[in-house]
Amino acid sequence: MTTGTTAGFGLENLPYGVFSHGDDRRRIGVAYGDAVLDVGAAAAGGPFEALLAAPVLNPLLAAGRATWTAVRAAITEWLRDPVTSAHLVPRSEVTLHLPFEVGDYVDFYSSEQHATNVGKIFRPDSAALTPNWKHLPIGYHGRSGSIVVSGTPVVRPKGQRKGPQDPAPVFGPSVRLDIETEVGFVVGAGSPLGSTVPVEDFAEHVFGVFLLNDWSARDLQAWEYVPLGPFLGKSFATSISPWVVPLDALQAARVAPPARDPEPLPYLRDNGDWGLDLAIEVRLNGHLVSSPPFAGMYWTPAQQLAHMTINGAPTRPGDVYASGTVSGASKQEYGSLLEMSWGGAEPLTLPDGTTRTFLEDGDEIVISATAPGPDGSRIAFGEVAGRIEPAT
Amino acid sequence: MTTGTTAGFGLENLPYGVFSHGDDRRRIGVAYGDAVLDVGAAAAGGPFEALLAAPVLNPLLAAGRATWTAVRAAITEWLRDPVTSAHLVPRSEVTLHLPFEVGDYVDFYSSEQHATNVGKIFRPDSAALTPNWKHLPIGYHGRSGSIVVSGTPVVRPKGQRKGPQDPAPVFGPSVRLDIETEVGFVVGAGSPLGSTVPVEDFAEHVFGVFLLNDWSARDLQAWEYVPLGPFLGKSFATSISPWVVPLDALQAARVAPPARDPEPLPYLRDNGDWGLDLAIEVRLNGHLVSSPPFAGMYWTPAQQLAHMTINGAPTRPGDVYASGTVSGASKQEYGSLLEMSWGGAEPLTLPDGTTRTFLEDGDEIVISATAPGPDGSRIAFGEVAGRIEPAT
Numbered sequence: 001m002t003t004g005t006t007a008g009f010g011l012e013n014l015p016y017g018v019f020s021h022g023d024d025r026r027r028i029g030v031a032y033g034d035a036v037l038d039v040g041a042a043a044a045g046g047p048f049e050a051l052l053a054a055p056v057l058n059p060l061l062a063a064g065r066a067t068w069t070a071v072r073a074a075i076t077e078w079l080r081d082p083v084t085s086a087h088l089v090p091r092s093e094v095t096l097h098l099p100f101e102v103g104d105y106v107d108f109y110s111s112e113q114h115a116t117n118v119g120k121i122f123r124p125d126s127a128a129l130t131p132n133w134k135h136l137p138i139g140y141h142g143r144s145g146s147i148v149v150s151g152t153p154v155v156r157p158k159g160q161r162k163g164p165q166d167p168a169p170v171f172g173p174s175v176r177l178d179i180e181t182e183v184g185f186v187v188g189a190g191s192p193l194g195s196t197v198p199v200e201d202f203a204e205h206v207f208g209v210f211l212l213n214d215w216s217a218r219d220l221q222a223w224e225y226v227p228l229g230p231f232l233g234k235s236f237a238t239s240i241s242p243w244v245v246p247l248d249a250l251q252a253a254r255v256a257p258p259a260r261d262p263e264p265l266p267y268l269r270d271n272g273d274w275g276l277d278l279a280i281e282v283r284l285n286g287h288l289v290s291s292p293p294f295a296g297m298y299w300t301p302a303q304q305l306a307h308m309t310i311n312g313a314p315t316r317p318g319d320v321y322a323s324g325t326v327s328g329a330s331k332q333e334y335g336s337l338l339e340m341s342w343g344g345a346e347p348l349t350l351p352d353g354t355t356r357t358f359l360e361d362g363d364e365i366v367i368s369a370t371a372p373g374p375d376g377s378r379i380a381f382g383e384v385a386g387r388i389e390p391a392t
Numbered sequence: 393m394t395t396g397t398t399a400g401f402g403l404e405n406l407p408y409g410v411f412s413h414g415d416d417r418r419r420i421g422v423a424y425g426d427a428v429l430d431v432g433a434a435a436a437g438g439p440f441e442a443l444l445a446a447p448v449l450n451p452l453l454a455a456g457r458a459t460w461t462a463v464r465a466a467i468t469e470w471l472r473d474p475v476t477s478a479h480l481v482p483r484s485e486v487t488l489h490l491p492f493e494v495g496d497y498v499d500f501y502s503s504e505q506h507a508t509n510v511g512k513i514f515r516p517d518s519a520a521l522t523p524n525w526k527h528l529p530i531g532y533h534g535r536s537g538s539i540v541v542s543g544t545p546v547v548r549p550k551g552q553r554k555g556p557q558d559p560a561p562v563f564g565p566s567v568r569l570d571i572e573t574e575v576g577f578v579v580g581a582g583s584p585l586g587s588t589v590p591v592e593d594f595a596e597h598v599f600g601v602f603l604l605n606d607w608s609a610r611d612l613q614a615w616e617y618v619p620l621g622p623f624l625g626k627s628f629a630t631s632i633s634p635w636v637v638p639l640d641a642l643q644a645a646r647v648a649p650p651a652r653d654p655e656p657l658p659y660l661r662d663n664g665d666w667g668l669d670l671a672i673e674v675r676l677n678g679h680l681v682s683s684p685p686f687a688g689m690y691w692t693p694a695q696q697l698a699h700m701t702i703n704g705a706p707t708r709p710g711d712v713y714a715s716g717t718v719s720g721a722s723k724q725e726y727g728s729l730l731e732m733s734w735g736g737a738e739p740l741t742l743p744d745g746t747t748r749t750f751l752e753d754g755d756e757i758v759i760s761a762t763a764p765g766p767d768g769s770r771i772a773f774g775e776v777a778g779r780i781e782p783a784t
Contacts, residue, residue: 109620132616132618136552141532141533145708235705310624319537
């Protein structure tokens, strides 16, 4: 388990997905090496049969932390047992699907470097960070129905754009199609209307972690987003990786988040380190173009969930929230082409000699990540991939 | 059928809801006079049994326009038939529930008067309308999981606020809790990822209409909303009326929308009149405080759906979108307390001698509406009600 898709998928990881194999029936699977364990089949006759025979992860998500821990232990046993491990299927033979039904989708904006870069590019006459940025994790709701699994083609969206010198908006395919390299979190055990989820309860509510590409049409976004935020510039597609890495697999990846100045209000104070040391890689047509470091994110997922619920908003199994674009200090660590090309002013040159500001038809983006596992092992997230198809 | 809850619920209307009666079982019902027809029971043994025996409207929503028309005709027959009309239950005995599972929720901002008022109050140093306002129906995604049925108590949300003179944000219960008087639309037949819904296809996709109160914490909203839009200032609760009035009942309510200047881009041009002449009333603790006219909305629901999908975003049965706050030309026609009290500067005096800027604990808001029906009849929407409970 050291090469290709098998590296990082050892017993330390055991991420969950939904696959089909040989027919249309969707089944819950767990990635192990170069295989998938059909856990619905392995669970037959036991206490977790009903949860794991579902075609989506939502019943397991709803079951809560104690069940998640027990199921994980059972899967480890099944992989060691010759009878149940007969339900391993080669990963190369399966089709992967969206792993859960998505409830609400919230996108945050929690990388200080990214927010600073975007502020400089979009609002050059103002302070880069808005006055609220260091007091709360800024977020907004995205379109749940547009969340698709890795590999789904992304059709170039059409819409309105208007440059500062244009007398009126024009309509057509986006000419500034971009990526946003993000990390996603899925809520398992929900919280009812009127309740809050304190920072310290994060791991009781969040089930797992995956990669997310929040495709963005920067020209549509720039024209529409004042005053109510991004809408059509984002809602055409959001891709996620098919394997949900359970929090249990990420204990060795936990790191202290950066120091915050000013100190946040009490409901946002850290309680346990939920910074996560994920090493992310972004490839454009196979070329590595960026390596954004997740460990430096200003706001952690625990703070994001606490903020999202401080007003009593409910959460449900399958609710998704995402980190916001992950950007480090240098161009080689930026999480969007907007930043890598500095608003289009500084094209990237790829190793094949071509240049890019934004995405061209046919371009493929692949985002992958790994994290420290126990005893020097690595935890792999697999990848979220998508290829741009021409506007229709 | 001329008084109380029975007026406007004749054969011309027949709105759909979900009720329980005597036990916890949720059933689809149609309001008729002072009764509810248990349409799942009435449909037993017939072609619509599976659709109408569901505990939510979603299967009926997904069935599409031809089925909606056929079911409506069948219900009219069932109400005239002594056997099936035995499934009428007194409306006073039933409990009403959320009528459908909500997919995505989009809130628009399509009243020119409201947008102008808010611009003047929130951004007094800028033009009241942003440059994009007359080119596209501005909208953003809200929180689907916070949509609740009329009658659900609304707990005053807590969060961050910061006045312009405050050195740092403070945390506590909202002190500027407000309403937004809106009209909601529910998508029936969805549209797949990558497709668009032209203006002229509106009635093939949208099933019906209801009332919506987008509760808003103006102090939280003002501090958080730049640059990515409203989030916690809205996501704590959105109330909807329990009866979904089918488009079929609103043919006599259709009116030409106002003239648009400048002319919208071709994909937003009107094709058929989908302005709707709803007469809305807003009551605070029983006192009529506003009568917002819906007929004057700048963007119609047909244009809103066309815009929402022009980038290829998919729609699903149960997706909700709302008009934005409905405001007419005078204070007696404004759809929010923000406008009625002009940002809190001009308190309202109620007939009982008390004054209000924003909502106080214990206040109850009831929004109701009627529309022209065929042959001089009226179509009633019922009401969306909510009472404010103190912060916890």
